[in-house]
Amino acid sequence: xxxxxxxxxxxxGTSLNEPQLQSVLATTDIHDRPLxxxxxxxxxxxxxxxxxxxxxxxxxxxxxxxxxxxxxVDLVRDIPINYAxxxxxxxxxxxxxxxxxxxxxxxxxxALSDLRVKFDxxxxxxxxxxxxxxxxxxRVYEKSTAALDGLEEIEGEEYDLDDPxxxxxxxxxxxxxxxxxVNTLLFRAVKEKASDIHIEPYEKDMVVRFxxxxxxxxxxxxxxxxxxxxxxxxxVMGNLNIAEKRLPQDGRIPLKLxxxxxxxxxxxxxxxxxxxxxxxLQDRSNVILExxxxxxxxxxxxxxxxxxxxxxxxxxxxxxxGSGKSTTLYAAISKINSVDxxxxxxxxxxxxRIHGIGQIQVNSKIGLTFANGLRSIxxxxxxxxxIGEIRDLETAEIAINSSLTGHLxxxxxxxxxSAGVFPRLIDMGCEPFLIATSLLGVIAQxxxxxxxPHCKEPYTPSDVELASLELTREQVQGSxxxxxxxxxxxxxxxxxxxxxxxxxxxxxDDIRSLIMKRADGGSIKKVAIRDGGMIPFRxxxxxxxxxxxxxxxEVLTNTQLDL
Numbered sequence: 384x385x386x387x388x389x390x391x392x393x394x395x396g397t398s399l400n401e402p403q404l405q406s407v408l409a410t411t412d413i414h415d416r417p418l419x420x421x422x423x424x425x426x427x428x429x430x431x432x433x434x435x436x437x438x439x440x441x442x443x444x445x446x447x448x449x450x451x452x453x454x455x456v457d458l459v460r461d462i463p464i465n466y467a468x469x470x471x472x473x474x475x476x477x478x479x480x481x482x483x484x485x486x487x488x489x490x491x492x493x494a495l496s497d498l499r500v501k502f503d504x505x506x507x508x509x510x511x512x513x514x515x516x517x518x519x520x521x522r523v524y525e526k527s528t529a530a531l532d533g534l535e536e537i538e539g540e541e542y543d544l545d546d547p548x549x550x551x552x553x554x555x556x557x558x559x560x561x562x563x564x565v566n567t568l569l570f571r572a573v574k575e576k577a578s579d580i581h582i583e584p585y586e587k588d589m590v591v592r593f594x595x596x597x598x599x600x601x602x603x604x605x606x607x608x609x610x611x612x613x614x615x616x617x618x619v620m621g622n623l624n625i626a627e628k629r630l631p632q633d634g635r636i637p638l639k640l641x642x643x644x645x646x647x648x649x650x651x652x653x654x655x656x657x658x659x660x661x662x663x664l665q666d667r668s669n670v671i672l673e674x675x676x677x678x679x680x681x682x683x684x685x686x687x688x689x690x691x692x693x694x695x696x697x698x699x700x701x702x703x704x705g706s707g708k709s710t711t712l713y714a715a716i717s718k719i720n721s722v723d724x725x726x727x728x729x730x731x732x733x734x735x736r737i738h739g740i741g742q743i744q745v746n747s748k749i750g751l752t753f754a755n756g757l758r759s760i761x762x763x764x765x766x767x768x769x770i771g772e773i774r775d776l777e778t779a780e781i782a783i784n785s786s787l788t789g790h791l792x793x794x795x796x797x798x799x800x801s802a803g804v805f806p807r808l809i810d811m812g813c814e815p816f817l818i819a820t821s822l823l824g825v826i827a828q829x830x831x832x833x834x835x836p837h838c839k840e841p842y843t844p845s846d847v848e849l850a851s852l853e854l855t856r857e858q859v860q861g862s863x864x865x866x867x868x869x870x871x872x873x874x875x876x877x878x879x880x881x882x883x884x885x886x887x888x889x890x891x892d893d894i895r896s897l898i899m900k901r902a903d904g905g906s907i908k909k910v911a912i913r914d915g916g917m918i919p920f921r922x923x924x925x926x927x928x929x930x931x932x933x934x935x936x937e938v939l940t941n942t943q944l945d946l
Contacts, residue, residue: 397434397471397487397513430512438510443489445510448871449475451522458482462501464524470494471513473520474502481505487513521574561612565620568603569647572664573640575874578705579664582617584610584657596832596881597705614651614658621649629653635732636662643667648732665734674714677707678882680923682916686824686887691719694766696823697782697792699773701804707830707883708795709734709771715793716740716769727763729756730771745771757781761790770794776812783813786821800920801827801888802904802911809901819895828885829920831927831937832878838870839877839931848935852925863931882932884924884941888917 394401431447438445458474459467467473472494476483482502484495489508499506511519568591572580577593589610591603605613618625621634636647644667651658675684690698698715700708713735716726720739731745731753741763743756753770754777760768761781773779773796786792798807804825808818844864849856867877888894888911897907911917918926924938 397430397510403488403490430514434510434512443508443510446485447511447515449485449511449515449519450871451519452875454519454523456523459523464520467520467524468517471516472498473516473523474498475509477502477504481507483507483509485509485511485516485519487511487516521571561609561616564605564609565613565616569638569645569662570640571602572662573643573645573666577664580660580662582613582660582662584614584654584659586656589613589657595876596878597830598832610657614660617649617660617662618651618658621647623649623651628658646732646734667735671713671717671735671737672710674711674718677711677714678927679885679887680918680926682918683826683885683887686889687715687826688718690824690889691715691791693791693823695786695789695791697786697794697821698824698826699804699822700793700795700826700828701798701801702795702828703797703799705830706828707881708828711826711828711883712769712793712795713737716767719767724766725764726767726769727760727765728769728771729753729760730769753778754781757785761785765790767791767793772796773808779808779811779813783817783821787817798827800904800908801825801886801917802908805898805902805907806904815899815901819890819898822890822898824890825888826885827888827920828883829941830881831884831924831933831941833880833882833932834865834867834934835870835873835877835879837872837879838868839865840868841931842866844935851939852921852928852935854925859929862929864928864935865931866934878937882927884920884927884938886917886919886923889915891915 394404435445435447437443454473454475455477458477462474470491470493471487472491473485474482475485482498482504484498484506486495486508487510489495489510495506495508568580571577572593575593575595577595578597579594581590581592581594581599583590583592584607588607589605590601591605592599593602594600615625617636618632618634620636623632623634631650631652633651634649636649638645638647646665646667648663648665650661650663653659674687679687690696700711702708716728717737720726720737722739725741726739727741727743729743729745733742733744736742741760743751743760745751745753745756753772753774757768757770757778758781768782768785768790770778770782770792771794773782773794782792782794796804796807798804802825804822805815805818809815842864844859846856849859869875869877873879888908891914893910893914894907897910908917908919912919921938921942924933924942927933928935928938
């Protein structure tokens, strides 16, 4: 029998090898018909579908969504995690006469026999795919106190704080418990797509929190006596001075995890109860997204395309820290990147490397600031310049002068909305007529969480919820409003990923006139909405609520009533 898509899915999704699979297909008959004939004409898109059908025909039990929170950690306490991963088994449920075991290979008799002897009960295999089993193993062992065995005895022990970890998966059994603990936290943060890890000391305890999709979650509370060891280990990984505990320090930890290059930016600040650490995780292997994948409205995409075709002027992206400004800039310069353009950037740090673009990393320790870097690249004959951030008057003036001398400049600036850019630049010391002359457009953005497609459910909002968005019952008729529920796919959060809500202000003559008069942001915003067709944050958020992309709560949390 030739290799079919069914076979490839089974071999990919389970730990069955090809001889084992061929043996099963050849020896199992369904009503005197070979099992292979029963499956060969069917088309399966995922390993779950293929394995579920195979289990159905063979009379085996299959589980797709594993409720890992319901698996007792006592079942795995005496089973090494390496054994569970290597043999593809995980005890799932213990009953009086049997133990149900998750597995990817019902023919793995040795492992199942070992567990039968271990628990002195009959073993009932429950099949699942390799990916879901590995995920369940990681989560259950993270909860298990077995994963942290020995931490109570290590107070006062000498720790091996030598070299930074290069590959977390290379951590061995002989590594010190604190090293394994820190590695586990980093591994879990990457796996759960956390953007930040917070390690916060308090008077009698300490807390580890992850920021996932913009929201902080408590993850773990290490014993207070481990505070110095954990802090020292992380500082050594980031090449910081572990003896200096009175001053803030910044460092960087380059990691490799499962083939991914992870860049960790480390910040340490002294507090009343010890050093507080924050690690920002950046996956360097991420592909640069296209502008139309970020969540911009179709009207905004058309306007952005018009702005990016300009040969000179400034386009600014604004928003709070962590609102996706850099992602938008990278998508923009990737869109216009071509062999006939010389694109240069000055960034701190360079978060994504793009082929064909010259990227300069700021290093203030040797005097390479944004301003100095900008002066240098102007001699490199650029067509397009990207500045990581406009922080001061010197950088702002060079950006404006560059735009007035035939360069398209893209940059970010920190303000609350699009109209706040002009008072901010004037407050820095920029001349209003230069701002009005050079600025082409301002993109202000926020990130809101996207509803999990696996568990979101439609519902009818209450009158109070509609009133909070200034909507009437008639306006939402026929819309697609959903609310968050929570499932294993989204780790019971109800949300999976984030998307942009934005307002794009195109600078026209009326707005230029107001800038020259030093008008306040509110006045400029009213004109932009009335005459420029700008859609404010909340209105764009409402559109995404009505489309079933996000929730009313997310929009209310991330926006305020305009005007």
